[in-house]
Amino acid sequence: MxxxxxxxxxxxxxxxxxxxxxxxxxxxxxxVMWAGRREKGSELELAPNRKPYLxxxxxxxxxxxxxxxxxxxxxxxxxxxxxxxxxxxxxxxxxxxxxxxxxxxxxxxxxxxxRCASCHGGGGLGGTTATSITDDSGNFIAAIEWEVPALTTALYRFSEDEVRHILNYGRPPTPMQAWGAPGGGPLTTQQVDELIQYIQSIQLSPDELQGEVLDGLVLQVRDDVLAANDGDIADQLAEAQEAVNAAGADEIAAENAARELAKVEELIRETSEQHIRNLDSPDRGELLFNNGVYGCARCHTPRDSWRFTGPEEQPGAGPVVLARGSAEEADVVAQLGSLIPAYIPGGGAFGPNLTNQVTLRQFDTAEGHAGFVTIGSEEGVGYGNFGQGDGGGQMPAFGVCVGDRDSNEQSPFYGFCTLEDGSTRPGMLTAEQIADIVAYERGL
Ligand code: HEC
Ligand code: HEC
The missing domain is CATH 1.20.58 (Methane Monooxygenase Hydroxylase; Chain G, domain 1)
Known part of the structure; x- marks a missing residue:
């Protein structure tokens, strides 16, 4: 342009x-050529009472x-x-x-x-923040760590105006507070713009993004892959790790052992990718749904962003964070009982409840459903059979880059969704990935 x-x-x-x-x-x-053609003489006589002029x-x-x-x-x-x-x-x-x-x-x-790195991590790579959950009257229920999303893909999913809205008003009741003056926060309009410009500068390239999405899926199937074939790969991994430990100070042995370990990791990676490809569409959709900042559960599943902490303290590092699904976490959850919402996949949190086949009633066809997930919700634009469309950085767009959606060419932020070769940046998820998620959601 x-x-x-x-x-x-x-x-x-x-x-x-x-x-x-x-x-x-x-x-x-x-x-120069025509110069020198002078006047032959004056036509008027000089009046006697006047001083002769030039x-x-x-x-x-x-x-x-x-x-x-x-x-x-x-x-x-x-x-x-x-x-x-x-x-x-x-x-x-x-x-x-x-x-x-x-x-x-x-x-x-x-x-x-x-102001932000303490929660969103250095370089916007994501992090956690210690907070507590309270009941409706503000009484303490439990201390948790809240998983804070990375910001390195925000402008794929949200337009510049939506990010501005999130910064201005925050995301109550999550720990994301209102930062801009319109929401009562401390930042001026220009400071908010500066933050958006910074966020734009840290966005991943489309290739990096696809890699990250896949990494998240691979991580979820890793345990299954290690357990497959009677733990054959797990044995290889244990052996390789043992060799690394045994190598000790012997440089050549350490180098060989590290190379072996890398080979096993590569095998795990390839097997995982194969495993994911072979899954049925709704099962792959489930992995995509639960894929952290790249997925849906953090907004649509209760407690998905919460990590409970145990009674023990790590020396110097505070309470131990309990792994999701661990026995210790199950104990804590059982103790809290009905004080906290049940972990129901798609049961509704910041985003609405997607269970009891509500999406079948909202969207008559899987195509319509996928269309909404592709472009997300826009302020005041209804969707499906009864969707309102709250906009303001709510339901993100997963299938198209929308960073420029409502900014015009005059905006200094404009142009994020256009790549250097003039082509358009792809969205965060491919059409096939969205079809998988839709297949999963329509079965909830
Ligand atoms: C106290 C911790 C905390 C601080 C400080 C904080 N955030 Fe957040 N932020 C969060 C959490 C938690 C979420 C996700 C909320 C949720 O679960 O929906 C979030 C969400 C966001 C989102 C939406 C991302 C998405 O993909 O949904 C943006 C953009 C954002 N924050 C920007 C900022 C910026 C810029 C600052 C600094 C001015 C900041 N945040 C400071 C905790 C924080
Ligand atoms: C940042 C939070 C957030 C994330 C992440 C998110 N959603 Fe949503 N979702 C919402 C909100 C909020 C709404 C309500 C939108 C509105 O009213 O405009 C919504 C609405 C929906 C609806 C319509 C539900 C109905 O019955 O009206 C579907 C379907 C949906 N989301 C699917 C997904 C899928 C699939 C993903 C992951 C690929 C996802 N969402 C990720 C916040 C989120």
Missing amino acids: HLLAASTQRNLGMAIAVVAIVGFAIYLIYN SDEELETSKLDLALVSGLVTLVIIGVALPLYWLGEPGRQQGYVDDSRRQFTSRGFEQYEE
């Missing part, structure tokens, strides 16, 4: 400059010429200098945009480090 605008402007300036220079040259040549001869030659030439020189300066100035204008505009972006990004980075 900038390039195109720059070249039109540049061409126009170039054309005007050429016309002015060539025109001036022609004028000069014409004048003669016509003089007025019409040197005086007039001087005035004309100075006028011409001024005109030429204006005529040539202006187009020349315009020639540099697109570069200056682009330079200003680039400069402001750099400035916004670095100020946003400072804001981020100061």
